[in-house]
Amino acid sequence: MATRTDGLGGRLLAMANAKTLADRLGYRFGFTWNSRKITDQESHTVDLVQNIFSAEFIARHWLGEKIRSADFDILGNTAFAPSDLEAMASRGGRRGWICNEFNALDFFRDGGSSPLQRSETLRGFGFASAVWRALDAAATCRLPGPMAALHLRSGDIVHGSNRRRLIFADKVIPSTLAKAIVSELSSKGLTTLLVGQDRAMLDYLQARTGALRTDDFGAGEFKDEALGAFFEMALMARCRQIHAGTSIYAVVASVMGDMPCVGPGALFGKSRAADIILEELRTNEADYHPLEAAFGYQWTFLALEGETSPTRARELLNKAQALDPENDGYDLKMAAAHFRDGDYAAGEAILKSRMLSQARLRRKIPLPIMDIMTNLMGGWLVMERDFEFFFAAARAGHPYAMACSAYVLLEALGDQASAVEMADRLVTMEPGNPIFRRIRRRVGMGRKPRSGGLAKAKWRLGRLRWG
Secondary structure, eight states, X not given: OBOOOSOHHHHHHHHHHHHHHHHHHTOOOOBOOOSSOEEETTTEEEOOHHHHBOHHHHHHHBOOSOOOGGGEEEOSSSOBOHHHHHHHHHHOSOOEEEOOOTTGGGGBOOTTSOOOOOHHHHHTSOBOHHHHHHHHHHHTOOOSSSEEEEEEOOHHHHTSGGGGTOSOGGGOOOGGGHHHHHHHHHHTTOEEEEEESOHHHHHHHHHHHOOEEGGGGTGGGOOSHHHHHHHHHHHHHTSSEEXXXXXXXXXXXXXXXXXXXXXGXXXXXXXXXXXXXXXXXXHHGGGSOHHHHHHHHHHHHHHHTTTSOHHHHHHHHHHHHHHOTTXXXXXXXXXXXXXXXXXXXXXXXXXXXXXXXXXXXXXSSSOHHHHHHHOOBTTBOTTGGGHHHHHHHHHTTOHHHHHXXXXXXXXXXOOHHHHHHHHHHHHHHOTTOHHHHHHHHXXXXXXXXXXXXXXXXXXXXXXXXXX
């Protein structure tokens, strides 16, 4: 079964994986889906199950809005074969398997059998009649010749809260690289189809490059967001190539068309792409929305991180932050660059300024800047490679670096004893600092349990013990 609760693309890809596997093994397939519209203003709208799928498909496969996940095993983190599933099933106690990982089929082993193919499965879903009309409309569009799709996702990664995380940059091809991609594709005899969320940006790129937009083929006629998405994915699937980041929206289109999704590296190496972006920003930065330009600098910084000097890293971060001053992800990386360069005082000043500002608006620990350091997103910690530099600044006696390090020791590394020891030092150094006292209490309580009402209640009672 597939039980994802994120956007349309993520749900469809998980369903395609799960049903492909179930069909190969002769098992039943099921999925969960909401029966009321869910709107995330930053990125997507997920429509009602009956608006996406046919009544027959729902009757056969829909399991409701959610299921009790504890009743199922999880597939997709380690290699498995049909015999492994049969052995697990024979032991009883489980109703089946949840298959939500996008790469779950990469873990499947079935001897000399042919690889699992998702394309036919996805195309065979029982969609609602309105969805089929959107798919058919895309299938009958007259294309001007060989085309390549360029997916310019923005939403929550460029304009929303996830831009602070700095770990989703590979999901997006920067709009500041688009002109060069269109030019390169044109040299190969391909007309570019621009697909994206920022209509003003698509209009600008069309005017500058001659690329086509999905609106030129009728996308604007679909007022319903989900139907427009199906139309665009099906139109992308007709292109000879799909150029995109790792956005699942584009991956679903590639599955529909049974072709791979390729990133900027297919045309330019990361270093060359970074040079192109920086040159575009040098000459045309004013043409872009400030957050689009900031993301160009962010993408370049992340592409070159570890290969460029701390001074160069700070230059890129300064340019990004000037355009997006509320993004505390840049503060963290700037502090890390100073720490890496041995300039502890400069990095400490950045942390102190941001933490004091955030503490005036939020008493609870973690402060937002601390949460970025320890919040695992998509299996990644954005600051993991920088932990050692924060720890070095902490050992040198810089209190705000110590505050961040104490929380990292607890939440990211699970070392409560060291976290408490460091927090004790903090309070000793500045006994009147309310931030440090709250951090001491928080690390003393330990990690918050992820589940279990009783465990969470006991954890909350720890506040009394630690004052």
